[in-house]
Amino acid sequence: MTRKLLLAATLLGSASIAATAAARPMTPEDVAKIESLGTMAVSPDGSRIAYTTSHLPDVTEGEKDGSTKQELMVATGPDAALAYLPDDVSPSSVEFSPDGNMVSFTWAKDDEKRAVWGVPLFGGAPRKLAAVKDVSVSRYSWSPDGSTIYMIVGADDDKQREAQAKGGFKSVVYEEEDHFNRVFAAQIGAEVDPAPKQIKVPGYVSSFRLMPDGKKAVIETAPSSRVDDSYMAKRVNILDLTNGSTVEVATSGKLGDLEIGPRGEVISLIAGVDEHDPAATTLYLVNPITGETDALNADAAEAAVDAEWLDDERLAVVIHKGAQSLLRIYGKENEEIDAGGLILTGVEAAGGTIAVDAHSPSHPGELFVLKDGAFERWTN
Structure with a gap:
């Protein structure tokens, strides 16, 4: 062993002893204080x-028991983040506007229904961007040019059933009273669009993403809102917004993450190999014109967990192998980045930056950024 290696081993051993001495069993009080990404x-x-x-x-500090609360942060580096919203705002579904000047999110103010809001990055109060009257927004997506927000909302009120309920008929007929989600497109301007346009979609839609050309959308749709259908009968369709025609992607198993390539010429999809596959772990490339699929890791002893297209049209994928994980980047030459003891669970990328959500036995989900072939921790 060289002197340099001996010194490194000595320092590592000292750090391990100190960490062991400082460690203690986790308590219920600790659980109440845990924050995660x-x-x-x-x-x-x-x-x-x-x-x-x-x-x-x-609750150990006297806070009233309740549901999970979220806080919006914007980071520019390790431990360099600012809170962007008041304490009484609990946002979800965070996205950047296509021009990068605003962070959008969903939130229900006071007794209002959940709507899409935005807060400027460089000064200004949060404001409502888009909403549909009397219903909550469950999911949304921006058009590539930033002029429109597409929203998935619940079914319209059934006036006939409401009248029947007032008359005393309150029975629910199982599997015969399906209610389908709706999709609306709202124009973005100085004021909230008072009359968003409804987009006709087939079945029960749970995801709606616009293609880069703005003429087609990739949707996930099931025959009904029933749980069994959401697992076993949900399919990906390419919806032509000009004429309403659809192309179904050829899958028969459970569906996982779906991402549209930068130019819209290919789609990545994580799915099961067939209806008997217990989980969506196989990575496919999808032709959006024909709906045909090509598996990239078929029969491999691994699970694809999440994927994200990079600006140069490479594909970054979180891979789990046994109890370990890695980030694989598909391109002309595939590259694998070892997680170094981290368990990667999600990946996002843009502008040359690759960010991952990762946890380990010593911490819950935290934000890490890939830098010089290793993952740099940005949150604590």
């Missing part, structure tokens, strides 16, 4: 990462 998004130029921290009320 919620959702995250990378700005188009890669200079900033918006994310939410997720935590329960700390």
Whole structure:
């Protein structure tokens, strides 16, 4: 062993002893104080990462028991993050606007329904961007040019059933009273669009993303809102917004993460190999014109967990192998980055920046950024 290696081993051993001495068993009080990474998004130029921290009320400090609360942060480097919203705002579904000047999110103010809001990055109060009257927004997506926000909302009120309920008929007929989600497109301007346009979609839609050309959308749709259908019968369709025609992607198993390539010429999809596959772990490339798929890791002893297209059209994928994980980048020459003991669970990228959500036995989900072949921790 060289002197340099001996010194490194001595320092490592000393650090391990100190860490062991400082360690103690986890307590219920510790659980009440845990914060973890919620959702995250990378700005188009890669200079900033918006994310939410997720935590329960700390009842050990006298806070009222309740549901999980999230706080919006925007980071520019390790331990360099600013809170962007008042304490009474609990945002979700964080995204950047296509021009990178605003962070959008969903939130229900006071007794209002959940709507899409935005807060400027460089000064200004949060404002409502888009909403649909009397219903909450469950998911949304921006058009590539930033002029429109597409929203998935619940079914319209059933006036006939409401009248029947007032008359005493309150029975629910199982599997015969399906209610389908709706999709609306709202124009973005100085004021909230008072009359968003409804987009006709087939079945029960749970995801709606616009293609780069703005003429087609990639949707995930099921025959009904029932849980079984959401697992076993959900399919990806390419919806032509000009004429309403669809192309179904050829899958028969469970669906996982779906991402549209930078130019819209290819789609990545994580899915099961067939209806008997217990989980969506196989990575496919999808032809959006024909709906045909090509598996990239078929029969491999691994699980694809999450994927994200890079600006140069390479594909970054979180891979789990046994109890370990890595980040694989598919391109002309595939590259693998070892997680170094981290368990990667999600990946986002833009502007040359690759961010991951990762946890380990010593900490919950935290934000890490790939730098010089290793993952640099940005949150604590």
